[in-house]
Amino acid sequence: MNKKKTGVSFGVRMAYGGGDAAANIVFGMISTILTLFYTDYAGIPAATVGIVMLITRIFDGFSDVIMGYIIENTHSKWGKARPWLLWMCVPYAISAVLLFAVPDSSVMTKAVYMFVTYNLCTTICYTATNVPYSTLTSMISRDQHDRDMLSIYRMGIAPFGRILAVSFTLPLVKMFGDTQSSWVKTMAIWAAIAVVLNLWCFAKCKENVDIPARNDTKVPLRKCLKALLTNQYFYAGIFFQMFQNILFAITGTMLPYYCKYVFGNDSWLYSAMYTAETLLMIVITMAFSPYLLRKFGKKKMSLGGLVIALAGQIIFMFNPYNQTLVFLSCILRGIGFAPLNSVFYGFVNEAVEFGQWKSHIRQEGPIFAGSNMGTKFGAGAASALMTSLMGWAGYISTTGTTVVQPDSAVNMIIGIYTWGPILVYAGYTLLLLLYKLDKKYPAIMKELEEREARGEL
DSSP states (O other): OEESSOSOOHHHHHHHHHHHHHHHHHHHHHTTTHHHHHHHTSOOOHHHHHHHHHHHHHHHHHHHHHHHHHHHTOOBTTBSSTHHHHHHHHHHHHHHHHTTOOOSSOHHHHHHHHHHHHIIIIIIIIHHHHHHHHHHHHHHOOOHHHHHHHHHHHHHHHHHHHIIIIITHHHHHHHTTSSHHHHHHHHHHHHHHHHHHHHHHHHHOOOOEEOHHHHTOOOOHHHHHHHHHTOHHHHHHHHHHHHHHHHHHHHHHHHHHHHHHTSSOOSSHHHHHHHHHHHHHHHIIIIIHHHHHHHHHHHHHHHHHHHHHHHHHHHHHTOTTOHHHHHHHHHHHHHHHHHHHHTHHHHHHHHHHHHHHHHSOOOHHHHHHHHHHHHHHHHHHHHHHHHHHHHHTTOOOOSSOOOOOOHHHHHHHHHHHHHHHHHHHHHHHHHHHHOOHHHHHHHHHHHHHHHHHTTOO
16 A cells, blocks of 8 residues: 555545535535425426426436446546546536526426526536545545545535525525525635635645556456445445535425415525534534544444434424424534434445455446445435425416425425434434444455555456
């Protein structure tokens, strides 16, 4: 094993976290209040929004796999993953602004525009920045502690992007006139910030890991696919990310509807709840996750946090019309989900090392592409299902005018927000109980070091 330097500095950790903040400025918007924009400002029926998002997931899955292959075959003076942050940061920002420039035309034209721009942003531009960004973790360092700390900083700083895009968007939209053009102006501001953050990450986060043994062998594609598909922890990485983004999609997408149609507040309440939850997640991640990681390890700290998050959800279920209980639920969810949220990418990095140990083939790009696929599939599929259920329940889409939603639509919003997170917590609990790599990992890394000292993978 050859590392140009040991240890990851505070500056690199911060810059790496800034890269995911850039991603969350756009993806946070996409997986939360973009649905509200489509239904209540662009006037696209909820069922149509759901269908478009569901179809898009098919293209997204292919794009992640393709991008993983592209990364493995990229050779530049900056490495193979890092340069994509530089090359794609501006197209990524432009595609995000285009999401909100829906033409004032027929529903069919709006739906086609939504399909094209949504795929441009998520399937192409987001994929071409986020898959390389995620892969970069395994190239900055191979030390397990360094990688876990990168994951903690990533998940501690990334929510600031979501806070910008989610918590401050609705107040800014109101300030700019509460029209569709207000959304375009707001997104242009966030997109410019995303460019700066991506460039910061590119400048500071260099690829330090070099494994000469893999450069001596050309592995056939069929063998690569077999190695990937027989790596059980590759699937674990997909499900970790998928469940996370299903949860964020449910809470982020349904909460603005909840505040608007259950509590009658579409200005500040959602922003206050979302900000409180996200800031608590940041505090727990940055201040306590490193200690919890040393004391209990990734698996135990994650399971303990899920108990707290579930308790918050149960408290809220006693009276879903009580604003205080809903606020308390957000707080407990932020506290409880933070430990697991902080170490997601540590699990994915371990899948890379396990795959090399098992098959003698190292596959950073494809494994992180699979993780990224879980991210987008989780958010997209959840959004598609939720909007389809809302449409089925009779939700009325508008172009900014005030409407009274039928009781069936309001009850559907309450039902999704109430039961959705519980299903996610159950899925996470099962996944963590089945996860066994944490006990095997030290011995696996020791054997890999011995192999690489002999010039083998």
